[in-house]
Each structure stands twice: as structure tokens, then as C-alpha cells.
Amino acid sequence: MDTRRQFILKSGKLVAAGVAAAAAGPTVFTRGAGAADRTLKILQWSHFVPSYDKWFDPFAKDWGAKHGIEVTVDHVGFADVVPRATAEVAAQSGHDIHMFIGLASAFEEHVIDLKDVVGTLDKKYGKQVDLAYRSTYNPITKKQYAVSDMWVPDPGNYHKRIWTEIGQPNGPVTYEDLVKAAPEIKKKNPQMQIPIGVGLSQDIDSNMAVRNMLWCHGGSIQDKDSNVVLNSPETLAALDYAKRLYSVGMTQAVLSWNAASNNQAFNAQETSYILNSISAYRTAQDNNLPVLENYFFVPALKGPTGIMLASEHVMSGYVVWKFSKSQDTAKEFLVALIDASRDSMLASKLYNFPSFYGAAADPGTPMSKKFESGAAWISKQCNNDPFGSKPADKLALLAKSIPWSTNLGYPGYANPAEGEIFDTYVITDMFAKAATGALSPKDAMTEASNRTKEIFTKWRKKGMVAGGSKDR
Amino acid sequence: MDTVETAVTTASRKAPDTLSRRDRRLGKLLLAPALAYIFLLVALPFLLALFLSLTNSSAGSLEFSFVGLQNFKNVAASPVFLRALRNTFIFTLVSQVLVIFLGNILARALLKQFRGKLLVRFLVLMPWAAPISLATLGWLWIFDSTFSVINWGLKVVGWLGPGQWYYWLGDPTLGMVAIITVHVWRLLPFSTVILLAGLTSIPSEVHEAADLDGAGPFAKAFQITLPMMLPILTVALLFGVVFTFTDMNVVYLLTRGGPYNSTHVLASLAYQEGVLGGDVGRGAAVAIFLVPLLVVMAVFMLRVSRRSEVT
Numbered sequence: 001m002d003t004r005r006q007f008i009l010k011s012g013k014l015v016a017a018g019v020a021a022a023a024a025g026p027t028v029f030t031r032g033a034g035a036a037d038r039t040l041k042i043l044q045w046s047h048f049v050p051s052y053d054k055w056f057d058p059f060a061k062d063w064g065a066k067h068g069i070e071v072t073v074d075h076v077g078f079a080d081v082v083p084r085a086t087a088e089v090a091a092q093s094g095h096d097i098h099m100f101i102g103l104a105s106a107f108e109e110h111v112i113d114l115k116d117v118v119g120t121l122d123k124k125y126g127k128q129v130d131l132a133y134r135s136t137y138n139p140i141t142k143k144q145y146a147v148s149d150m151w152v153p154d155p156g157n158y159h160k161r162i163w164t165e166i167g168q169p170n171g172p173v174t175y176e177d178l179v180k181a182a183p184e185i186k187k188k189n190p191q192m193q194i195p196i197g198v199g200l201s202q203d204i205d206s207n208m209a210v211r212n213m214l215w216c217h218g219g220s221i222q223d224k225d226s227n228v229v230l231n232s233p234e235t236l237a238a239l240d241y242a243k244r245l246y247s248v249g250m251t252q253a254v255l256s257w258n259a260a261s262n263n264q265a266f267n268a269q270e271t272s273y274i275l276n277s278i279s280a281y282r283t284a285q286d287n288n289l290p291v292l293e294n295y296f297f298v299p300a301l302k303g304p305t306g307i308m309l310a311s312e313h314v315m316s317g318y319v320v321w322k323f324s325k326s327q328d329t330a331k332e333f334l335v336a337l338i339d340a341s342r343d344s345m346l347a348s349k350l351y352n353f354p355s356f357y358g359a360a361a362d363p364g365t366p367m368s369k370k371f372e373s374g375a376a377w378i379s380k381q382c383n384n385d386p387f388g389s390k391p392a393d394k395l396a397l398l399a400k401s402i403p404w405s406t407n408l409g410y411p412g413y414a415n416p417a418e419g420e421i422f423d424t425y426v427i428t429d430m431f432a433k434a435a436t437g438a439l440s441p442k443d444a445m446t447e448a449s450n451r452t453k454e455i456f457t458k459w460r461k462k463g464m465v466a467g468g469s470k471d472r
Numbered sequence: 473m474d475t476v477e478t479a480v481t482t483a484s485r486k487a488p489d490t491l492s493r494r495d496r497r498l499g500k501l502l503l504a505p506a507l508a509y510i511f512l513l514v515a516l517p518f519l520l521a522l523f524l525s526l527t528n529s530s531a532g533s534l535e536f537s538f539v540g541l542q543n544f545k546n547v548a549a550s551p552v553f554l555r556a557l558r559n560t561f562i563f564t565l566v567s568q569v570l571v572i573f574l575g576n577i578l579a580r581a582l583l584k585q586f587r588g589k590l591l592v593r594f595l596v597l598m599p600w601a602a603p604i605s606l607a608t609l610g611w612l613w614i615f616d617s618t619f620s621v622i623n624w625g626l627k628v629v630g631w632l633g634p635g636q637w638y639y640w641l642g643d644p645t646l647g648m649v650a651i652i653t654v655h656v657w658r659l660l661p662f663s664t665v666i667l668l669a670g671l672t673s674i675p676s677e678v679h680e681a682a683d684l685d686g687a688g689p690f691a692k693a694f695q696i697t698l699p700m701m702l703p704i705l706t707v708a709l710l711f712g713v714v715f716t717f718t719d720m721n722v723v724y725l726l727t728r729g730g731p732y733n734s735t736h737v738l739a740s741l742a743y744q745e746g747v748l749g750g751d752v753g754r755g756a757a758v759a760i761f762l763v764p765l766l767v768v769m770a771v772f773m774l775r776v777s778r779r780s781e782v783t
Contacts, residue, residue, distance in 0.1 A: 083747050086531040106750045107532035193618055193637070201642075202730040252642030253617035255731035265618050416532070416750070424749040425733070432732040447551065454546070458528065458751070 039070045040329050043084060043095040046075045047348065048279040048314075055347030063336050069329055078204070078259070082423065088321065096324035097333065100146065102204075103408060103419035104317040108138060108145040108464060111319040115144040117331050121338055125358030126370045131407040132355035135315045135414045140466050146317035149338045150345070150352035152277045153401035154208055154313035156298040159272040159291070162189060171298040172273060175216060175241060178301070182249025185272050196249035197271030200242070200432040201257040202425040208311040209275045210431040214238045215311075215410060216303025221421060221452060224411045226467030228456050231449040237304070239434035239441035246435035255432055267291050277313040278395065282349050285388065293390070299397055300404040308404050315407065316355070342377065349387045350395060353378065375399070417452075417459040426451050518763075524756040531750035543757035553758060556729075556736040560762070563652060563723075563737050564716040570656045571712055572705070575663030582668055600661035608654060608725035615640035615650045615726065644734035647727045651735060654722045659715070663708050670704035671697070706777035710770060717766060738762060 042060060047053050057073050064071030076084050078101055088094030089110050098104075104111070121128070132148040158171035166184040168177065178196050185195040198213075199206030214220060219234035246254075253265070263280030265271045269291050274280070284292045300310035318337075320330040337344070341359035345352050354360045357378065358370030365373040382399040384392045409418040421427060430448035433439040439447065449472070459465040525543055529536035547553040578596060582589065599607065614621050617639045626632045640650045674697065682692050698705075720739035723729060729736035729744060736744070738758055746755015 082531075082750075086747055086750070089532060089534070092534075106530065109533045109535075190634070200731075202728045202733070251617075251637070252639035252731070253637075254642070256617045256639065256641035256647070256727065258728070261616075261618070268618070270618050416530075420749045420751065424744055425730075429732040432730075436731075438732060438734075451550075455751075458530075461528075462530070462533070 038068065039072070040064060040097070040326050040333060041072045041074070041095040042097045042099070042333070043074050043076065043081075043088075044099050045078050045081055045101050047351075048078075048277070049282055049348045049351045052344070052348040052352070055343065059337075059340060059343070060333070063333060067329075067332070069326075071333075092323045094321070094323075096320060096326045096330045098319050098321065100317040100319065101314045102317075102422060103135065103315075103414050103416070104146040104319050105138065105414055105464070106416040106419050107319060108141065108143060108416070110322050111145050112322055112324075112327055113143050113145070114147045114320065114331065114334070117147050117334055118144050120335055121147075121356055121359075124335075125338075125356040125361070125374075126367060128355045129357065129402060131312055131402075131405055132315065134407040134409065134412075135312075136317050137413065138415065138464065139413055140415075140464060146319045147334050147338075148316050148355040149318065149334070149341065150314075150316045150348075151312045151355055151405075152314040152351055153353060153398050153405055154212075154275060154277055154300075154310045155397060155401065156301060157266055157274045157276050157280065158296055158298055159266070159269065160294040160296045162192075162272040162294070165189075171296060172301055173298070174302045174304075175213065175245075176304070178273065179241075179245050179248055181272075182245070186249070189272075192270060192272065194249075194251050194253055194265060194271040195273075196245060197254060197262050197265050197274040198245065198250065199257045199262055199275075200246070200250075200254050200428060200435055201261075202428060203258050203261075205259055205262055205276060205313075206254075206257060206428045207422055207425065208313060210242075210428050211408070211410075212275065212300060212310045213242060213303075213431070214427065215309045215406070216301065216305065216307045217241060218303070218305040218307060220411060221418060221427065222409065222412050222456070222467065223470070225470070226412050226415065226417075226456070226465050227470035227472075228449070228453050228467070229470075229472050230452050231445060231472040234305075235445050235449075236441055239431065239445060242431045242435040243437070243441060250435075252436075255436065266295075275310070278349075278351055278398070282351070282387070296394065297397055299401065309406050309410065310404055311408060311410075312405055316352075341374075345378070345381065346386070350381055350385065350398065353398070353401070415459065415465045416462075417456045417465045420455050420459075421452055426455075518760075521756045521760050524752055525760055527753045529752040529756075531747065531752055536753070539753065543753045544761070547754060547757050547761070552733045552736065553738075553741065555734060556738050556741040556758070557761070559648065559735060560717060560737040560739075562648065563655070564713055567652050567655045567659065567716055568709060568712045570652070571659045571663045572667075572709065574656065574660055575667050575708070578660065578664040579667035579671055582664070583671055596664055597661045599657050604658065604721045605725060607658070608722060611650070611654045611657075612641075612726060617642045641727050642731055644731060647731065647735040651722055651726055654726060655716065655719070658722070659712055663712065666704060666708040667701070670701045673704075674700050703777045706773050710773045710777075713769065713773075714766060717762060 044056060047056070053075060060071045060073050074095065081100055085098055085100070085107055088098065089107060118128070127133070128148065129151065132151055136146040136148050137144050156171065160169065160171070162185055163169060163171050163181070165188050166181055168181065172178055172181060178198070182195045185192065189195070198209050200210065214235060217234050217238035219230070219232055219238050221228065221230050223229045262271070262274040262276055263283060266274045266280055267284050267289050281295050284295055300308050302308040318334055320327050324330060338356055338359050341354035341356060345354060345360065354374065357374035359374060360377045361370040361373035362377065379399040382395045385395050389395060408414050408422060426448050430444045434441040434444040453471055456465060456467070456471070460468055526538055526540060527536040528539050582593060582596070613619065620638065620640055622640070623632060623638055632638070638646060640646045678696055678700070679692060682696055687695070718739055720737065720743055723735060723737050723740040724743065727735045729740050738761060742755045742759035745758055746752050749755070
């Protein structure tokens with residue numbers, strides 16, 4: 001039991017912390033003064049660019065110190081983000097904020113609606129980029145189940161010398177370029193193990209690569225209204241393409257790749273083209289690898305339909321659990337994190353792109369100009385890489401990546417069914433089976449389509465996914 | 473006097489009873505932690521898995537409804553599940569045959585006296601002591617599709633010509649070979665130690681008597697060593713089989729079930745479907761699919777072991 005003196009001291013500390021928090025900046029969230037609200041536990045991935053974590057952890061702690069809140073940040077590997085969330089939901093305890101690097105939609109039922117946070121950010125910075133919105137909002141339940149502070153473009157990485165040798169110094173432009181180039185690359189570089197390194201394995205990068213192929217051939221898993229449309233001539237065209245590409249330019253190595261494998265293969269100059277964010281490039285820079293002078297980037301490739309699209313490489317989705325006792329504090333932190341979008345992008349060495357471009361705007365920019373101002377600042381960084389790219393504008397194409405970047409679930413919204421299909425590798429396996437001849441393209445498509453419909457039906461029954469009337 | 477005698481007699485009659493009751497109480501007390509452990513960490517999760525397999529429970533939700541045997545019907549119709557089921561049997565059978573065979577050789581070698589025996593023993597036990605995640609990372613590099621040291625070695629000695637390469641983790645068959653290799657490497661020390669204990673427990677007089685009777689090496693192996701080793705061999709086998717049937721570590725760390733879900737075993741598929749994919753009901757159905765078979769197998773092997781006990 002507290003003595004009267006202890007009680008007065010404690011009350012004084014609470015009042016002081018409240019005053020300090022109020023003084024630190026205006027807030028839309030009313031924070032309670034309970035003991036739980038004085039702590040904030042964040043589960044964060046271990047960033048692919050380690051310098052980001054060195055920025056994030058002190059940033060979170062400093063924010064906490066300014067607001068009288070004890071902040072704890074725990075990191076897990078990217079593969080443990082979902083299993084950890086599953087465990088915390090089952091236990092109904094754990095962290096207050098959980099960061100997903102893919103889809104958080106399956107956990108919608110257990111997270112609070114962050115509409116007010118996004119509303120605040122909209123008022124401060126203008127609208128977020130569409131792919132971030134589509135990855136964090138469920139139009140069926142009208143719930144903003146996550147808030148995205150950043151996303152990561154997924155360009156093509158090509159080996160300039162090798163592509164110059166075959167007459168394409170600026171790298172591939174279309175998917176057909178890969179098929180044409182592969183035999184020539186093999187001829188001129190017989191020591192190279194995998195002329196074209198597009199992953200077809202059960203890993204995160206392959207999951208994105210095969211979606212890019214599918215979309216650029218006009219196919220998709222769902223339509224904009226969440227009807228399953230995988231069973232289509234467009235999907236078949238994409239699978240036929242994958243089969244051709246595999247036979248001329250790839251080996252079984254791409255069937256076994258993990259998230260680091262394509263980086264390692266490219267950095268060891270064992271392949272001439274991969275689909276990846278700039279983390280592999282930063283590794284090459286940090287270690288001054290021989291590949292560095294030939295390390296260049298191209299935008300998403302164009303398919304025969306003229307569609308040119310790539311999936312985001314990472315889409316952050318911060319959720320606040322319903323079981324959290326620090327929900328308002330968590331909301332305030334998320335706003336503060338997005339306020340720091342410029343620092344975040346620089347700390348990640350231009351890996352992170354702000355989901356709210358306006359948050360990177362010059363101070364004092366009027367609301368109507370915030371998006372353009374933020375975009376201009378981002379372009380400035382990419383056009384003159386502060387982290388030593390040679391030439392300095394090597395990453396310039398990233399500044400223009402929004403038009404060719406999209407969300408998982410394209411052309412619809414991300415949803416739990418898309419998430420389950422992603423996490424159980426239904427699409428990568430379809431491509432791998434068709435490419436290697438383990439199944440005919442048609443059989444691979446039918447098998448994947450059946451499983452896809454099964455998954456969609458299950459989530460529709462739970463009322464979290466729409467569509468169904470026009471399933472193919 | 474009478475009273476004293478009666479009291480002594482009563483006390484002496486009661487004493488053994490009290491002692492045996494105390495023994496029983498102590499026995500129960502000593503057994504309680506083990507029973508509590510088994511109930512809380514084995515029985516309860518198992519019952520929960522059984523329960524979940526009959527529901528449409530998903531990872532992001534605490535609400536569910538009963539779907540009967542629908543999850544079992546769905547998984548039984550899935551080609552990925554059927555492949556995983558087949559792999560589980562291949563994985564268990566091949567790895568256990570190899571573990572028992574190689575364990576026997578090692579145990580017999582370690583029975584002999586030779587220089588450096590202590591070092592060999594230490595090296596044999598190393599895989600058992602090493603954390604599996606760390607060890608598998610080493611194996612991941614050994615079997616890496618692009619940088620495999622085995623391949624580079626084979627290339628240097630001329631086994632692999634230009635353009636020839638083994639894609640250990642990118643080919644369904646080679647993937648299973650890699651998985652079985654690592655699992656055998658991992659279980660071999662345990663099996664060796666158990667078999668070594670069994671071999672040393674056979675009294676040397678039995679072998680000496682057989683020598684006097686003119687028994688040859690085969691007769692001694694099949695009529696003395698094997699029958700006397702059968703109880704311990706069965707325990708080693710039972711442990712190995714159950715452990716292998718329910719293990720997902722090696723598969724998950726090496727191939728993650730790939731390429732195209734062709735190297736999954738039931739445990740790794742259950743993890744992929746239930747934890748990563750979030751379909752807890754389906755994952756639970758995959759996980760407990762083999763429980764009836766394992767129970768029958770365990771009962772059978774324990775009976776064999778009991779019958780063959782040397783008295």
C-alpha cells in the first residue's frame with residue numbers, strides 16, 4: 001500500500017508526464033493515465049538494410065522519453081513476423097504495435113480501426129499512395145486495419161557489362177527481352193550459372209516475381225471486385241512464357257532460392273538479371289564487391305499486353321492489437337513515425353519510400369502542394385544518391401516507380417485470401433510446376449485455381465472478402 | 473503388561489502398512505511433476521489440435537465454428553498433402569534404416585580400443601549437441617544450389633563436367649536426399665550411444681560360452697547379440713520413428729517444402745498451412761493425420777520390446 005507521500009509523488013509524476021506530452025505537440029488522441037499507457041511495446045522486423053534499425057530503435061526510445069513513455073522495441077526476422085502475430089493473438093498478449101511487411105489483413109478481427117490515425121495523417125500530409133491504401137484498408141468491413149509508413153519499390157537489377165555485350169546497355173525493357181537475351185548471355189558467359197535469375201521458389205521474392213509475370217500478361221488472382229479469375233487465357237499465357245524463359249535462361253537453382261539467394265547470385269555475378277529492391281545493391285556497396293560497377297536498375301518489365309507492373313517489394317503495415325492497453329499511445333507513435341518519413345528514408349539508405357509523400361515535403365509547404373513537394377524531395381535523393389552511387393543518379397528511376405508499382409491483390413484490394421495464397425505459395429508453385437514441366441501449364445493453372453477458390457470461399461464465409469458471383 | 477504387549481503387536485502390525493502407504497504417497501508425489509508435464513504440454517495441446525481440426529479456426533481469429541471432418545476431407549483431396557504423406561513415410565523409413573545401420577557400425581567401432589577414441593566419441597556426439605538451426609545453416613551452404621561445396625569439390629575432382637551441376641535443394645529427389653542426409657547426421661549420435669549401451673550390457677560370458685560351443689560370427693550376431701539387443705533396439709527405433717514422423721525442422725530450414733511443395737513432410741506442411749497460411753483448422757488436420765498410426769505403431773513396438781526382454 002502506498003504511503004500518502006508515495007501517492008503524491010506518483011501523482012505528481014503522472015501529471016508532469018501528461019503536461020510534457022501535451023507540450024511536445026498537439027495530438028488528436030486522448031491518452032489515459034493508466035500504468036499500461038506509460039509503456040509501449042513494438043514488434044518490428046529486422047530491416048534488410050541494417051542501418052535502419054540503428055535509426056529506428058533510438059528514434060522510438062527518444063520519442064518515448066519525450067512523452068514519459070517506456071518504449072520497448074523487439075526485432076524478429078521477416079519470416080517470423082506472421083508466426084509471431086499468430087502466437088500473440090492466440091495468447092491475447094504481447095506487443096502493442098506489430099509491424100507486418102506483407103499483408104496484415106488476416107488479423108483484421110484482432111486489431112483496432114486506425115481510421116482516425118489515417119484521418120490525422122491525411123489532414124497533415126494529404127492522401128497516401130494508392131498501393132499503401134489498398135494494402136491496409138478493407139472496403140468490405142470499412143476498416144483501416146493497418147497504417148503504412150513506407151513501401152519499397154521492386155525494380156529489375158541488371159549486370160550492365162553483360163547486357164552491353166549483347167547490345168542492350170540499358171538492360172531489358174520487356175519480358176520477351178529476357179527470353180531473347182538468355183541464350184546470348186549463356187553463349188558469351190558460359191561460366192555464368194543462371195543467365196536470368198527470376199525466382200520460382202517458396203520465398204518472398206519469388207512470390208512477387210511471379211505475380212509481376214502474371215499481371216504483365218494480363219492475368220491476376222482476383223478482379224477488382226474480388227472474384228477469382230486465375231483460370232484464364234492470360235494466366236495460361238504467363239505460364240507458357242515462364243516455361244519458355246526457364247528452358248532458355250534458368251536452372252533448378254531458382255526453384256530453391258530463399259530471400260537472400262538472388263542477391264547472392266547477382267553479387268557473385270552468377271546471374272545477369274534479378275528482381276529485387278536496392279538492399280542487394282547496398283550490400284555490394286558496403287562490401288565493395290566487384291559487381292558494383294556493373295550494378296544497374298531497370299523499371300518493371302513490359303508484358304505482351306503492354307502492362308508494366310511490379311509488386312511492391314515490402315509494404316509496411318503497422319497494426320495495434322485490440323488487447324493492447326496502450327492503444328492511444330500506439331496511435332500517437334505511428335503518427336510520429338510518419339512525421340519522420342524523411343529520416344526513415346535516409347536511415348534505410350533510400351530503401352524505404354514514404355507511404356505519405358506529403359510527409360517528406362519541405363516544411364511550411366501548403367497542403368495542396370505537399371505531395372509534389374515530397375515527391376520533389378524524394379527525387380532529389382534518388383537523383384543524387386547521398387550514399388555514394390556511381391553515377392550519382394543510378395537510383396533515379398526509383399523516384400518514378402509509383403506508376404509501375406502496385407499492391408498484392410491487384411487489381412483489387414489486398415485481403416486475407418490474397419494473404420493466405422501468398423503465404424502458402426500457391427502462385428509460385430503454379431509457375432514452378434508449369435516452368436519445369438512437372439505439370440502442364442493448364443493443369444498447373446487448374447490446380448492453383450481450385451486451391452485459390454477454396455481459400456477465397458473460406459474467407460468470404462467469414463465476411464472479410466467480397467466477390468464470388470463471377471469466379472472462374 | 474498385556475496392554476503393552478498388545479500395543480507393541482498392533483504397532484508392529486500397523487508399521488508395514490503405514491510404510492507402504494507412505495511409499496505409495498511418495499510415489500504419487502514423485503510422479504506428479506512428470507504427469508503434470510505430460511498433461512499440460514502434451515495431452516492438452518494434442519486435445520486442442522484435435523478440437524481445432526474439426527473447426528474452421530484461423531490464425532487471426534478466436535471465433536470458429538465446427539465443420540466436422542471437412543478439413544480432413546479437404547486435405548485428403550489435396551495433391552500437396554498426398555505428396556507430403558508419401559514423403560513422410562519415405563523420410564522416416566529411409567532415415568531410420570540408415571540411422572540403425574550406421575549407428576550399429578559406429579557403436580561396434582567404438583567398442584574397440586584404439587588411439588584417439590575419445591576424440592572420435594566427441595566428434596560422433598557433436599551433431600547431437602549442436603543447435604539444429606545453426607547446424608542446418610551450415611548444411612544449407614553445403615547444399616546451396618549456386619555455391620554448394622559438394623559441387624565445387626566434385627568439379628575439382630572431375631566428377632562434374634562443364635555445365636553439369638547438382639541442384640540439391642532445387643530438385644525434388646535431390647531435395648529429399650539432402651533432407652534425409654541431414655536428419656541421419658542429426659540422429660546418428662543418439663542411436664550410436666543407445667546401441668553402444670546395449671552392446672556393452674551383453675555379458676562377455678555369453679559370447680565366451682558361444683565361442684566354446686563353436687558359434688561363428690553370424691550365429692553370434694543373429695542368435696545372441698540381436699535377440700539380446702532387441703529391447704534397446706526397439707526403443708531406439710521407436711524414438712527415431714516418432715521423432716522423424718513429427719519433425720519439421722530440417723525440412724523447413726533446408727527447402728521450406730520446395731520446390732513446388734514437393735519435399736514437405738506432414739509436420740512442415742501443417743506449419744505452412746496452419747501458422748504461415750493462417751488456416752489453423754486445416755493445419756491441425758494435417759498435423760494429427762498420422763496420430764492413430766503412430767499410436768498403433770508405438771503400442772506394437774513397446775509390446776515387442778517387452779516380450780523380448782531378457783529375464
